[in-house]
Amino acid sequence: MVYTFTKEERLNKGDFRGTRWKKGAETSHFLLLVHNNKEGRRKLGITIRKKTGGAVVRNRMRRLVREFYRLNKGLFPDRHDNLLKVKRVPEKLSWAATEKELHELLHVMNTF
RNA sequence: AGGGGUAGGCGGGUGACCGCGGGUCUACGACCCGAGGAAAGUCCGGGCAUCAACGGGCAGGAUGGUCCCUAACGGGGACUGGGGGCAACCUUAAGGAAAGUGCAACAGAAAGUAUACCGCCCCGUCUUGACGGGGCAAGGGUGAAAAGGUGAGGUAAGAGCUCACCAGUCCCGUGGCAACACGGGAGCUCGGCAAACCCCAUCCGAUGCAAGGCCAAAAAGGGGGCUGCCAGAAAUGGCAGCGAGGAUUGCCCAUCCUUUAACCCGGGUAGGCCGCAAGAGGUUCGGGACAACUUGAACCCAUAGAGAAAUGGUCACCGUACCGUCCCGGUCACGGCCGAACGGGAGACAGAACCCGGCUUACAACCUACCCCUUUUU
């Protein structure tokens, strides 16, 4: 297992347009959408609305999610675009709580 | 000891492992660099870039005590006047109301070339407390504001009618670069609001890096007008005018460009490259200035740069204020206080997007300097 997250694994501007997403799993704070891509590579995109908080809060949330992806890459479906939407930000942004909730999210995802 | 004022500083540090963005090189790796004092709000100013034109006028906008600083500013400094505070100190959009237009609800007699409700005084009449004529604006009453204020003289009653002091206006003198201050004199007067229109003085071209420059795929699409005269057999060419289109900020004036030739012309999207990153820097010392600032020398820094956006995660240690425990020592007015030991203990506001100078707003904990007031002790 390689613990990296390079530019090629990111979803870019063009990847969002005209894509039909399928709902993967949902928890109180996160929503995972997946889409079978043609590149044969696992890719990740994170979206947070501006209403959820200021720039500092949104940056911190995004970094926590990306760190989780980097360390638990095998849990995400391969050869798919993964779009993780942050519905709202928890009161306290801690690594332990985020990790726990994302594990639940992917457990639901992989059982179906 | 308590309370207050002013000016600042700082915005955790060290290490390990796993990662991210950019750059360089001997390139599957190594090395170096990688958020803030406000990066924020976008309220001002400047650099830079483009517009053939940074032409004129009107309109529009901004500023508003004086002098100075600055690249510039609506920023800063010092001083003057007004206001607040016992004081340290704070605060102030602070030009013009005899250039003009306007506004002042309600109340009140009257709200601006003053006026007379209750009143006061004189004269006349008669039914002796009313009516008529005249004088007055001191007192009452209304209002946010009532035509200088207080006291004395004066008078039929009164009034700057006269006098003293105070306030205001104008003139003169002295001091100051000036705003103004101080002193003297005159006549006694002619309110408030310009963050109402306005007048005066000073300043402002417009648009903004999604500016702008270069390269430019595929597919589609646009333009090459009309009249007159001349030349020519004709095709067509030349000149002039009109029109059309384009360019400039809201308007007007003046002005400019294009109107080619059967294949050219210009526009221009996706995408790519450039713009795109070492200076109006800081500290110390010396000179000038009350200061903002400026000047000379030395030293220190200063090279983040994406293009949907990089600085993260985990762990360990250090440790200030503070909190808790223990009971060891000291002190005691027996409430506590101080020192030591042990345990806990890093938290605020907040994320660069062309770059700087300010302003404004947000901000946990800690630290520094100076000053004022009150109380107690000596």
Place this chain on the structure above:
RNA sequence: UGGGAGAUCGUUCAACGGCAGGACAACGGACUCUGACUCCGUGAAUAGGGGUUCAAAUCCCUUUCUCCCAG
């Protein structure tokens, strides 16, 4: 990123610087056997802070929030 507009009862609209007013909704009463309709009445608001003025929803400054436009 740049430019512009706005914030008034629970909702939607008014208000030359001079007592914040309607409509719908809510509540109470009358009418009715009961309800609807109708009539009468009641409560409730100028986004926060500061300034100018005798007096501010209105004028000025500042903060917060919302909406629209360009690309």
